[in-house]
Amino acid sequence: LDGSRVRADLAGLAIGDYTLTATLRRKDTGATILQTTFPISIIDIPAVDRTGHRPLNTLVTEVLAATVKADPAAQAFTFTNPRLGWVFIALNTTRTATGPSATLDGEELLLQDVGSALEAFRELAPGEHRLAIAGNTAEAALVVRAIPEIFNYPPCTNSYVRENGSYGWDFMKEHILPAVTTLNGGSLPGEALTEAKARGLKWLANFNVAPVDDPDGLRERLEKHAGMTDPRYDGCTSDELFFGRTSIDHYTKALWTARNPEARLIYTWIVGKPAIPSLHTDFMAAAMNASRGRGRLLFEAYCHPQPDQAAAEAYLDSMVTETMRRFSAFFPNAAAGTGIIFGNFNQIPIISLEHNPAVDFKVFLDMQVNLIANRPEFQGLATTGYWGTYYGDEEMVRWSFKLMRHYAVEGRKDMLSDQYGFRYNPGFVANPDFAEGLAGWTAEPAAPEAIRAGTIPGFGKSSQGRWGGGAAGDTVCIMARQADRPNRLTQTATGLEVGKAYCLQFVTADRKDLAAKTYNPRHYGIDAELDGADILPDRGFVHVDRRNQGRYEHNTDVAKIALNRIIFRARTPTVTLTFTDARAQAGEELLLNFVQLKPYLE
Numbered sequence: 001l002d003g004s005r006v007r008a009d010l011a012g013l014a015i016g017d018y019t020l021t022a023t024l025r026r027k028d029t030g031a032t033i034l035q036t037t038f039p040i041s042i043i044d045i046p047a048v049d050r051t052g053h054r055p056l057n058t059l060v061t062e063v064l065a066a067t068v069k070a071d072p073a074a075q076a077f078t079f080t081n082p083r084l085g086w087v088f089i090a091l092n093t094t095r096t097a098t099g100p101s102a103t104l105d106g107e108e109l110l111l112q113d114v115g116s117a118l119e120a121f122r123e124l125a126p127g128e129h130r131l132a133i134a135g136n137t138a139e140a141a142l143v144v145r146a147i148p149e150i151f152n153y154p155p156c157t158n159s160y161v162r163e164n165g166s167y168g169w170d171f172m173k174e175h176i177l178p179a180v181t182t183l184n185g186g187s188l189p190g191e192a193l194t195e196a197k198a199r200g201l202k203w204l205a206n207f208n209v210a211p212v213d214d215p216d217g218l219r220e221r222l223e224k225h226a227g228m229t230d231p232r233y234d235g236c237t238s239d240e241l242f243f244g245r246t247s248i249d250h251y252t253k254a255l256w257t258a259r260n261p262e263a264r265l266i267y268t269w270i271v272g273k274p275a276i277p278s279l280h281t282d283f284m285a286a287a288m289n290a291s292r293g294r295g296r297l298l299f300e301a302y303c304h305p306q307p308d309q310a311a312a313e314a315y316l317d318s319m320v321t322e323t324m325r326r327f328s329a330f331f332p333n334a335a336a337g338t339g340i341i342f343g344n345f346n347q348i349p350i351i352s353l354e355h356n357p358a359v360d361f362k363v364f365l366d367m368q369v370n371l372i373a374n375r376p377e378f379q380g381l382a383t384t385g386y387w388g389t390y391y392g393d394e395e396m397v398r399w400s401f402k403l404m405r406h407y408a409v410e411g412r413k414d415m416l417s418d419q420y421g422f423r424y425n426p427g428f429v430a431n432p433d434f435a436e437g438l439a440g441w442t443a444e445p446a447a448p449e450a451i452r453a454g455t456i457p458g459f460g461k462s463s464q465g466r467w468g469g470g471a472a473g474d475t476v477c478i479m480a481r482q483a484d485r486p487n488r489l490t491q492t493a494t495g496l497e498v499g500k501a502y503c504l505q506f507v508t509a510d511r512k513d514l515a516a517k518t519y520n521p522r523h524y525g526i527d528a529e530l531d532g533a534d535i536l537p538d539r540g541f542v543h544v545d546r547r548n549q550g551r552y553e554h555n556t557d558v559a560k561i562a563l564n565r566i567i568f569r570a571r572t573p574t575v576t577l578t579f580t581d582a583r584a585q586a587g588e589e590l591l592l593n594f595v596q597l598k599p600y601l602e
Contacts, residue, residue: 013042017292038256041292046127048080056145056411057373059381063087064131064144072099074134079144081124083336084294085382086149086181088409091118091133092141099135106130110198114178121181122200123149145411150179150404151298151341151385153237154186155196155203160350161563163541164394169195175397177201179404180385184237184267193232204265207236212245215253222258222266235265235291237298241283243272248283255286267296267339273323274330281330288337295337296383299323302343303368304468305359309424312364316371324377339383342368344400345391348464348507348563348594349545352391355460355469357432357505357596362399363424366417373407384408395503395601402601421497421599428493428502428597429577435475442490446482451489454478456514456591462558463514464507464594465551476591478511479526481584489579493597496570501536503600504528504566504577511589513559521546521560525584526592528564532572539567539600567600 008020017039024034054062064079068091081087091100095113102109104122109131111118133142155176158167165171169192177199185206188196196203205227212218222228227236241248251268260266268287274280287297301320306312320340327334346354346361354361372378386392386400406416417423430440437453445451453475460466460473479487496502508524521544545560568575577597584590 015042015044017041048082057413058379059148059373059408060411061146063146066142068133068136068140068142070139072135074132077131080128081126082146083126086123086147088145088147089120090143101134103132148381148408149383150181150408151383152180153184153387155183157186157390161543163543176401179401179409202234205233205236207238209238212247212250215250219254219258228264237267240269243274252283252286263292266290267298269298271300273326284331296339298339298341301340305356305364321377335380336382340372341385341387343388344386345388346396347391347393349561350391351465351467351551355466355472357594360426360598363417363422366415369403369407370415374413399601426598429595432595433593434477444488446485446487450480451487452478462554463561476593479581479590481581481586481588483586486580486582491577493575496573498570501569501600501602503598505596506564507561507594509561509591511591524562524590526581526590529578531576533568533575534571536567540565
């Protein structure tokens with residue numbers, strides 16, 4: 001007995017799998033009060049020589065940096081992997097007809113052409129590994145880095161906003177696969193599965209744990225799930241558990257007793273922070289010790305933007321860093337079994353964390369990944385990545401994995417946003433959600449009160465899909481179309497960079513449809529005019545939400561919106577935005593909000 005912990009001395013046991021039985025008895029009578037069993041494994045952890053290892057940030061360590069000579073003969077290199085986990089291998093050269101080729105621990109290593117380098121991701125055991133390069137015709141730099149597992153949910157699944165284009169395998173190869181190791185859910189059609197396996201990637205099915213009311217029934221469903229039986233998968237993710245619900249104990253019991261003879265990966269999605277020592281430590285132990293110690297607890301770090309960068313930093317400390325502190329307080333070395341999974345879903349009207357148009361969500365997401373790459377609380381973090389890629393717009397998806405490449409592959413510490421000139425608050429449009437009435441705007445109403453500010457409770461949440469934003473999106477500008485002439489609403493944006501691409505987004509809807517809950521989706525008659533801008537028509541769109549049913553119950557049986565997106569190149573540092581209802585029918589009362597202007601990632 002060590003304080004409040006009971007320690008079992010297992011010295012002398014041979015390497016292998018065992019069942020550990022723990023019994024609590026009364027000291028005076030010997031009567032059994034409690035008895036439980038746990039599956040355990042005795043493993044050999046090799047000594048790792050860290051000489052030459054160079055930490056780049058809290059996520060990435062360089063374990064080899066060498067020069068490959070211009071020599072077609074095989075050249076051998078050794079490196080040590082500090083833990084069971086992923087490595088990134090890169091050879092700074094291009095492929096020719098004769099090579100180069102590579103082997104890792106005697107087996108062929110498929111190198112992918114990525115820009116001017118040949119690269120690979122592999123999950124390796126801890127200890128020493130041998131890498132050989134043959135057929136090299138020009139001197140090249142070789143690097144190997146120990147990196148976290150990089151997670152993406154889901155692969156090859158298109159956005160509900162079809163105007164974003166395909167998120168299929170070709171898109172993934174260009175924008176996602178240079179910074180991902182593990183795929184969850186979705187699909188891998190055609191040759192995608194074969195190619196993913198050749199790349200060494202993992203694919204996990206998604207297991208719906210509900211209802212979590214019967215440990216035995218839950219265990220049986222888990223054991224029969226495709227992630228545990230289908231040869232295409234490497235395991236599954238259990239979706240989802242909550243620290244705030246006592247039913248978490250049913251899952252704990254199911255996980256301890258589940259049969260997993262192939263040691264397939266079982267990852268567990270979790271919401272909230274641990275608070276109850278016995279209940280939550282047991283759960284964390286079960287989740288992280290699953291799959292012979294390869295289980296993961298995936299924290300849903302779906303962060304909501306704050307009004308300014310200082311407030312965002314304080315929020316992220318509470319939302320993300322404090323969660324990691326609590327994990328570590330409840331479970332020793334928790335980072336080694338934890339995944340911090342961020343939300344990259346920003347797609348109005350489906351589901352969007354980007355509920356403040358005054359904030360460039362690209363920078364806010366950058367702050368999140370930068371946090372875990374720099375704060376010591378995340379040292380040795382096992383996994384990071386995203387949930388919700390198919391709910392992100394095409395720009396956000398591309399940016400998301402540029403961030404993973406920057407921090408989790410290259411090991412950078414600096415903000416990627418700084419390289420692009422992105423700012424948390426771009427500041428181009430004042431009062432973009434009309435929360436302050438018409439302040440900052442110049443109104444030219446066709447009649448008295450034909451342009452006015454208003455509030456429509458629930459509009460942002462129900463019709464626009466602003467997730468977790470409270471009343472964000474409920475304030476609007478109302479344009480009542482007159483028979484004789486249209487209304488005009490104007491604001492001048494300053495400080496733009498000539499030649500740079502920008503994205504203007506805005507939401508339109510019909511006030512009368514909202515009041516009557518009328519389903520009449522259409523391209524509403526509010527348009528934007530931009531003076532001082534060259535429109536890039538192939539990148540913009542108007543998406544009309546025609547769904548009869550939304551993602552959640554509160555998104556169903558509500559009036560629909562149109563999301564308008566205009567991509568333009570600034571011709572002058574000043575661009576005048578004018579909204580007009582010239583296309584509207586007389587008597588229509590149309591709504592405008594979420595007027596967002598931000599730099600666009602080309």
